[in-house]
Amino acid sequence: MDEEAITIKLTRDQAFVLSDWLYQVMLQSDDLEGIVHDRAVWSPIYAISGTLDKTLSEIFMPDYGPRLEAAKERLHADLYERADEPTTPGQNTSDAPQAHQIERRTAGNHGESD
Template structure:
């Protein structure tokens, strides 16, 4: 195994959309990630993931972004927890 061998992570579109929004929130709108990440080397994969999501998701640029995001979150919650909105 080579150290520079790429790894592929597969996400559903809803997972990618929700993750992209969360990364944006913790990276650019708060200091939350800086408080969590003590090793600066972690920023390299975080930026790679964030950049890949930004390039792949047309939803990020749609005028109904908030509605699409909430719908994706609701679908993921239902998928993980069923109809229990508390989950």
Template sequence: MDEEAITIRLTRDQAFVLSDWLYQVMFRSNDLEGIVHDRAVWSPIYAISGALDKTLSEIFIPDYGPQLEAAKERLRANLYGEAYESTAPGDHAAGAPQAHQIGRGTAGIHGESDQGR
């Protein structure tokens, strides 16, 4: 089997939000097994999490919480459009497209950017 490495490009906001989510799932909730039943998938999840942790200085900033929320808001606005209105944590804007409606082949297009690279 070919072991050629694959490069995934994320914006800083995407990386920051994903890193936080992975941390919550893997270490705070200890529920990785409940979310990802096939342990073979854990290997790439740990590799992505480790790469993000090594790359992101944001995980060490003193105002982590507010900066994380700001990054989430920017991503929501980018994904759902500028008309997106902020909601309570965990809520979704009414009528906003759900992530599962984005075609598998096009989901990466929204996040591809050369910003910050």
């Protein structure tokens, strides 16, 4: 089993918003079973949530709500700004926010290679 650590880089706003979302999702189910049916996914969810909780001082600040809303607004603005940028031939658009540009190669492609 490969236990090499993976590093994920997020902006502070991304981390803050993700932390809040994870907290809300985890609050909806005592053990995530009602939301995430595959128990193998729980381990990384708890690891990410715990890391964010230890890293973000914002979650303990009295103005949590306004800070969260401001972070969400900045992220929304950034997403829409990048979505509206024109692309030139040969430009990499893999980081654009449109869902149709995300290809996981999991649905209907079980073990097959191109």
